[in-house]
Amino acid sequence: MGYDPQNPMKDRITDIGPPHYEKMFPQVIKDNYGKWLYHEIVRPGVLKHVSETGGECYTVRVGSARLLSIEFVREVCDIADAHCDGVVRWTTRNNIEFMVDSEAKVQPLLDDLASRGNKFPVGGTGACVSNVVHTQGWIHCHTPATDASGVVKAVMDEIFDHFTNMDLPAKCKLALACCLNMCGAVHCSDIAILGVHRKPPMVDHDAITGLCELPLAVAACPLGAIKPATVTLDDGKEIKSVKVNADRCMFCGNCYTMCPAMPLADPEGSGIAILVGGKVSNTRSGPAFSKMVIPFLPNTPPRWPEAVAAVKNILETWAANARKYERLGEWAERIGWEKFFEKCDIPFTEKSIDDYRLAYNTWRTTTQFKFTSHIK
Amino acid sequence: MGYDPQNPMKDRITDIGPPHYEKMFPQVIKDNYGKWLYHEIVRPGVLKHVSETGGECYTVRVGSARLLSIEFVREVCDIADAHCDGVVRWTTRNNIEFMVDSEAKVQPLLDDLASRGNKFPVGGTGACVSNVVHTQGWIHCHTPATDASGVVKAVMDEIFDHFTNMDLPAKCKLALACCLNMCGAVHCSDIAILGVHRKPPMVDHDAITGLCELPLAVAACPLGAIKPATVTLDDGKEIKSVKVNADRCMFCGNCYTMCPAMPLADPEGSGIAILVGGKVSNTRSGPAFSKMVIPFLPNTPPRWPEAVAAVKNILETWAANARKYERLGEWAERIGWEKFFEKCDIPFTEKSIDDYRLAYNTWRTTTQFKFTSHIK
Amino acid sequence: MPKHDTPLMDELEKGPWPSFVSDLKRQAEKSPQCWDIVGQMELSYKDRMTHWKHGGIVGVFGYGGGIVGRYSDVPDKFPGVAHFHTVRLNQPSSKFYRTDLLRKLCDLWEKRGSGMTNLHGSTGDLILLGTKTEELEPLFYELTHDLEWDLGGSGSNLRTPACCIGKARCEWACYDTQAACYAMTMKYQDEIHRPAFPYKFKFKFSGCANDCVAALARSDLSAIGTWRDNIRIDQAEVKNYLSGANKANGGGTPAKGDKFDIQKEVIDLCPTGCMWMEGDTLKIDDAECTRCMHCLNVMPKALRPGLDQGASLLMGAKAPILDGAQLGTLIVPFIKMDPENEFEELVDVIEKCWDYWMENGKNRERLGETIQRVGLPTFLRVMEIEPIPQHVREPRSNPYVFWREEEVEGGWQRDIKEFRKKHAQ
Amino acid sequence: MPKHDTPLMDELEKGPWPSFVSDLKRQAEKSPQCWDIVGQMELSYKDRMTHWKHGGIVGVFGYGGGIVGRYSDVPDKFPGVAHFHTVRLNQPSSKFYRTDLLRKLCDLWEKRGSGMTNLHGSTGDLILLGTKTEELEPLFYELTHDLEWDLGGSGSNLRTPACCIGKARCEWACYDTQAACYAMTMKYQDEIHRPAFPYKFKFKFSGCANDCVAALARSDLSAIGTWRDNIRIDQAEVKNYLSGANKANGGGTPAKGDKFDIQKEVIDLCPTGCMWMEGDTLKIDDAECTRCMHCLNVMPKALRPGLDQGASLLMGAKAPILDGAQLGTLIVPFIKMDPENEFEELVDVIEKCWDYWMENGKNRERLGETIQRVGLPTFLRVMEIEPIPQHVREPRSNPYVFWREEEVEGGWQRDIKEFRKKHAQ
Numbered sequence A, B: 001m002g003y004d005p006q007n008p009m010k011d012r013i014t015d016i017g018p019p020h021y022e023k024m025f026p027q028v029i030k031d032n033y034g035k036w037l038y039h040e041i042v043r044p045g046v047l048k049h050v051s052e053t054g055g056e057c058y059t060v061r062v063g064s065a066r067l068l069s070i071e072f073v074r075e076v077c078d079i080a081d082a083h084c085d086g087v088v089r090w091t092t093r094n095n096i097e098f099m100v101d102s103e104a105k106v107q108p109l110l111d112d113l114a115s116r117g118n119k120f121p122v123g124g125t126g127a128c129v130s131n132v133v134h135t136q137g138w139i140h141c142h143t144p145a146t147d148a149s150g151v152v153k154a155v156m157d158e159i160f161d162h163f164t165n166m167d168l169p170a171k172c173k174l175a176l177a178c179c180l181n182m183c184g185a186v187h188c189s190d191i192a193i194l195g196v197h198r199k200p201p202m203v204d205h206d207a208i209t210g211l212c213e214l215p216l217a218v219a220a221c222p223l224g225a226i227k228p229a230t231v232t233l234d235d236g237k238e239i240k241s242v243k244v245n246a247d248r249c250m251f252c253g254n255c256y257t258m259c260p261a262m263p264l265a266d267p268e269g270s271g272i273a274i275l276v277g278g279k280v281s282n283t284r285s286g287p288a289f290s291k292m293v294i295p296f297l298p299n300t301p302p303r304w305p306e307a308v309a310a311v312k313n314i315l316e317t318w319a320a321n322a323r324k325y326e327r328l329g330e331w332a333e334r335i336g337w338e339k340f341f342e343k344c345d346i347p348f349t350e351k352s353i354d355d356y357r358l359a360y361n362t363w364r365t366t367t368q369f370k371f372t373s374h375i376k
Numbered sequence C, D: 001m002p003k004h005d006t007p008l009m010d011e012l013e014k015g016p017w018p019s020f021v022s023d024l025k026r027q028a029e030k031s032p033q034c035w036d037i038v039g040q041m042e043l044s045y046k047d048r049m050t051h052w053k054h055g056g057i058v059g060v061f062g063y064g065g066g067i068v069g070r071y072s073d074v075p076d077k078f079p080g081v082a083h084f085h086t087v088r089l090n091q092p093s094s095k096f097y098r099t100d101l102l103r104k105l106c107d108l109w110e111k112r113g114s115g116m117t118n119l120h121g122s123t124g125d126l127i128l129l130g131t132k133t134e135e136l137e138p139l140f141y142e143l144t145h146d147l148e149w150d151l152g153g154s155g156s157n158l159r160t161p162a163c164c165i166g167k168a169r170c171e172w173a174c175y176d177t178q179a180a181c182y183a184m185t186m187k188y189q190d191e192i193h194r195p196a197f198p199y200k201f202k203f204k205f206s207g208c209a210n211d212c213v214a215a216l217a218r219s220d221l222s223a224i225g226t227w228r229d230n231i232r233i234d235q236a237e238v239k240n241y242l243s244g245a246n247k248a249n250g251g252g253t254p255a256k257g258d259k260f261d262i263q264k265e266v267i268d269l270c271p272t273g274c275m276w277m278e279g280d281t282l283k284i285d286d287a288e289c290t291r292c293m294h295c296l297n298v299m300p301k302a303l304r305p306g307l308d309q310g311a312s313l314l315m316g317a318k319a320p321i322l323d324g325a326q327l328g329t330l331i332v333p334f335i336k337m338d339p340e341n342e343f344e345e346l347v348d349v350i351e352k353c354w355d356y357w358m359e360n361g362k363n364r365e366r367l368g369e370t371i372q373r374v375g376l377p378t379f380l381r382v383m384e385i386e387p388i389p390q391h392v393r394e395p396r397s398n399p400y401v402f403w404r405e406e407e408v409e410g411g412w413q414r415d416i417k418e419f420r421k422k423h424a425q
Ligand code: SRM
Pocket: A038, A039, A047, A090, A091, A092, A093, A094, A095, A124, A125, A126, A127, A130, A131, A133, A170, A171, A173, A185, A188, A189, A190, A278, A279, A280, A281, A282, A283, A327, C094, C163, C164, C165, C166, C169, C170, C171, C172, C210, C211, C212, C213, C214, C249, C252, C297, C298
């Protein structure tokens, strides 16, 4: 019984997968599986689903920091036990959903949640800002150009009211990724916060021999900026290493992913870019990539005021100007990106002009444009 | 006086440019230059321009074969002398315009033109098929994959009524280019006829030494399909030449442009592709490239029935289905290209799927599509 | 481990949004290594840099995925996080949990790890954040034996599939996303746990075109529910919207104007313009509808998906490293998704695709990059899928067609000497 | 030269469209070499192949352009076209001709060439089609001396600029296209006649966004007229459209429905949605207008371009060889086009661009390809043009930004040993 370090393969169980989802369902979900007729959002954070059986499911959605302790999870379990017959779920954007099977159970649940300080903010439904899909940052990853949890906390504190009130033209999906690997849906978000490097990798010649296969490091660079090189170490030893042609580097970090002896991160060099106007759903205009509108903001922990202000500004400007159901990118497309920059009062820089592989498709090849303050 | 072959540089005049345009103007144009107020199309082929001076200019536009003899040009001059105070002009699409300064002069001019057989078809204004912008073909060029003048004649004979009647939803601009060099605006036309090769170049080893610089021939190929090679001629002599990796060839013909010893053209291999939906004007939707909807039709002189039928079919289907002012590409975009293929009853082939440099941008990255007969 | 002085971290305890710092501190009372998490984060906040080293390869015997190795680059200062590996667990489809199971998991992680988690990772795994190498095997043993739960994917593996809530609580699911997600997770346990691919591969399942699991943006294969017959219209409920008895968008977009205007809010926003009113009857020309979901979203009580349901399969979505981001490309416009036959049609597509990609994909080349490299026509050919216009947004505009020799009358072999007889040099 | 038997050619004498074959035969009565043109064409129609050889380099002394060499590959059969070179002439701007000049040209070409022409070539030159090498110098002499007319461009030269009819007979011209075309043609005679570029270069001038010389599709530099104030509205004429007194589109699109519907035909088709009716008054929010010309085209009597006129400059359009076709990219959104100052602003842009391209363009690289290779940001920098959002349709979506060292605080030089002090390996 129990794990035996002397005999690790004894009784080994593998490939059993996750617990079966059906075993996890509350009764109201089991009874009405596939039978739902329609839903309503009775107030921000509270959904009502009605089934053809007459069954009803009320869902209370609460924001979560995603970086959760087991103490916190136990508290969630306590709540679910008290109100939801011992079931809780997480959404695809890291919110927590408590479900009850009658309207009468909603208010007690809300009261309980409200009684627990700021831990369970009810919201995140309908035309609000979503919780931020985000990544590890300085809490767990080796390649970040910025933190994740801290930036998200700073941003959400500032725009909190748009999480708890459905006062926007449409849903606004926020995401953060701490490096260009973009773990998350940053590349297709209404507003995305992206960690970016701006200094080419250093080469740790002393360590490279043991750490990397040089041909892989060389091949890692999509722009051929890395070449094999022979270098002389402090102790006079000649070794094979690599050198970086800094002028060709676009700071993608792929070399570091392949070779730990080539770190990029830097307190001044690394920071945040803001991308906007992406979308995943196929509604109306179809899925779209986020576009880079602010190429760089500094890392200013603990509260990242520049990034926070940038997100808030864009969010509020969109909210004040867009039409009903118009996602941020749909708005920008309708008014034209020159108007977007003007209305948001964001300085335009050459960095927003694509010069990568499919760049030509983004250049303006028509005389159709609007006169804005950009044209002197 | 006169050219002296013994002394070619004597009295040489160079760099004097064209005759000054102002010297070419008729009086009504001179008087109203920059003062025009509005125009009307009083009937197909007849424009009326009204100036703020009260001046009026009536223009009669006639189709032309573009390949013109001086006998024909002299006949044009006769007409211009008789009716237009000795001035005539050509349009940017190779039509001829006769201008008169009063309504009274229009009918006599029209009568004169009509009396000259089929040489002066009046039309080409407003919502009609344009004259075909075209190229040299077998009359003068060395790289064509099809003829120009003959195909144009065959097509225009068939859709002639749409040149003389404004019975289309909008303008329909036709173009033909006899090879991928695309001399003309084939790449941005409502309907384009394009000569295409489908066999890789032969290498004329016997001739290549004198005719080409081998490194240029090798460099000519955008896909690296041409490599230096040493070959043995019939007489046993070893020479440096090139060889072609046929599987990588996309038949662009650039190698032949750079090296006359690498001909591509072939009676079966070469033929015609049809591209549609391009446009140059910035009206409404802005300029757009033509898209390849029929990748190949055979060369069948003298009347190219396949190509003629294809053009006519697309033209008529568009005419029957589009909205007022809707150019062909605007129509196809609105209904979706799957519907275009279905409505025109054109078989879709993989050849219409882009796999070149910016291909990804043309693939469908949404679930939005229409169910057509293509989906079984 | 002692508490560190963390003025920067402490700042993040303020404000209305839940504070991960407060949460970390709360856990630290029970799991003292958490003080070192806070401490090292504080140092990162001061240095404006991560203090984690490039991950080493750690794992459990027989598995090539599921654990992400992680070591501190300041282990002397923060020994509690010297090792700080992540454990990824296959989450139950659509992430419902009974509390008894969750509590067991908490107990396990209290014993074997830092006590910190992510519910959930961006891919969908339940993530246990931070443990030592020596804890991995015991943890795995207890996880499988006591919780009957398994690890997720990492490395060049199939990653844990994910799905939207679908039929469990949504009226729009056009197929059973949980069933599909679970079936594929179980069928491909081997691919999840043992690296056999050129690079990672991700499945995601959304029940309709709203795509609530963002599949189209971030999965090598996404299945998005759709239908091929007509939208079901309840004209009585349409009238209730017109009268204001029903709230537009289920009440989800109250901000801009409250009086419902069906022309502005629905008909004008339909991307295909295929809707119109005849009196107070709503008409849809379904042949023109692209099932974008907008009208159903705005009038959930009146409009429902058709009954002939299935899914569209799109392939190749991925983040931008290195060729730029890709959205999924539509490969199979419509496929039946039948739990009864164990998703046979889907499985066929998956395996054909894998066979090709495993043979032809380069090292660290995602499926989408392979498709871009060989070209969509070639990919369709190997997938034995007939090319149809639905595969493209628009036909090609460049004229650079790759003809194959067998397609060209007379083949490619020609005799230059014959040619020269007719064409003098 | 004898008449050949040409059954295939003869087919093309039928039908309503003017027949080039009949025309060739007519000319052949006077210029017997034309029988050989028809004869060789007949052979091409039989062989389904061209019978022209790759053009050799021929020309007139001191010029590196204007003549395109051409030789038959069946000269024995058709000696009349053994040599068959093309002569390109600079056309007068917008192609008005006095008949006396044209007749002189006909006489010259009767004497010195085949008697066949193209009025005009696709670039815009007047083309004399087919003559012998030995005729070139005399022809050039007589052309310059007797007709005061010069050759056009070919090869890696500036090509003969072209323009729309503009102010000569169009109400919409926002600058003087003829003047601009002529001025540039004269200013750059040297560039037209002597190859000094990496590859060909084309100018085209359109007076408004209708772009009647198709500049945007096929010129390395296009100037398209536009305005920066408000569309002039004559409300009385608007009412005449509403009443049917004025014909929509000047009567040019009668086919589909004759009753004018301003909402459908104008307001709904405005790409920016910036028009609306207030009663029978038409309103335009000009700040949102992108001057696409649609509404002016439909209501020419009521709407006119604003008065603060100039042009947009777009660069880099070209045919697909080899990277794929390009449309012009907007480089200078608005520039004054002033004949009084000899188009100074335009000339500045042209010469800055040439300086850069001549230095940096590769052999046979069109400007558009150079811009693609170095990137639009770099091109704008060398052009000393401030990057503005008007340069793009949309901002980049990939995150691959090239920062320059001077833009990054602290520069790029870092000491790995310092780094290691804080971050253990
Ligand atoms: C719970 C969740 C599914 C899950 O399996 O967890 C979910 C649930 C619902 N979604 Fe969603 N969506 C969920 C993530 C998404 C995502 C994915 C994402 O955010 O990463 C998307 C695509 C995002 C994008 O387009 O960028 C998404 C796009 C939509 C849309 C389309 C909105 C649009 O117009 O573009 C709708 C329709 C609507 O709200 O009108 C929708 C509608 C709905 C409905 C109304 C479906 C229903 O009838 O039950 C649910 C409540 C919506 C609400 O909260 O306003 N859901 N929904 C996800 C909640 C995430 C969260 O905690 O915030």
